[in-house]
Amino acid sequence: MKLFYFFVVVIMAVLAAVTQAQDCLSNGSPCQWDGSLGNCCSGFCLQQASEATGICQAR
Numbered sequence: 001m002k003l004f005y006f007f008v009v010v011i012m013a014v015l016a017a018v019t020q021a022q023d024c025l026s027n028g029s030p031c032q033w034d035g036s037l038g039n040c041c042s043g044f045c046l047q048q049a050s051e052a053t054g055i056c057q058a059r
Contacts (some may be wrong), residue, residue: 029056 024041030053031037031045040056047054 025056027056028056029053031056 023038025031026041027036029038029040031040031047031049031054033045033047037053042056042058044057044059045054046057
């Protein structure tokens with residue numbers, strides 16, 4: 001029975017990770033440094049101080 005609960009927890013963790021990975025912005029998408037438009041999958045939003053939005057880019 002403990003093994004069953006372990007597998008249930010593992011499956012839930014994998015599903016949560018997959019769902020979270022799909023919620024990020026791909027490279028070339030508009031972004032803001034504070035993440036208000038979403039977070040870049042690469043983790044990097046290139047935004048100049050004079051621009052209203054930036055662009056998700058690979059580092």
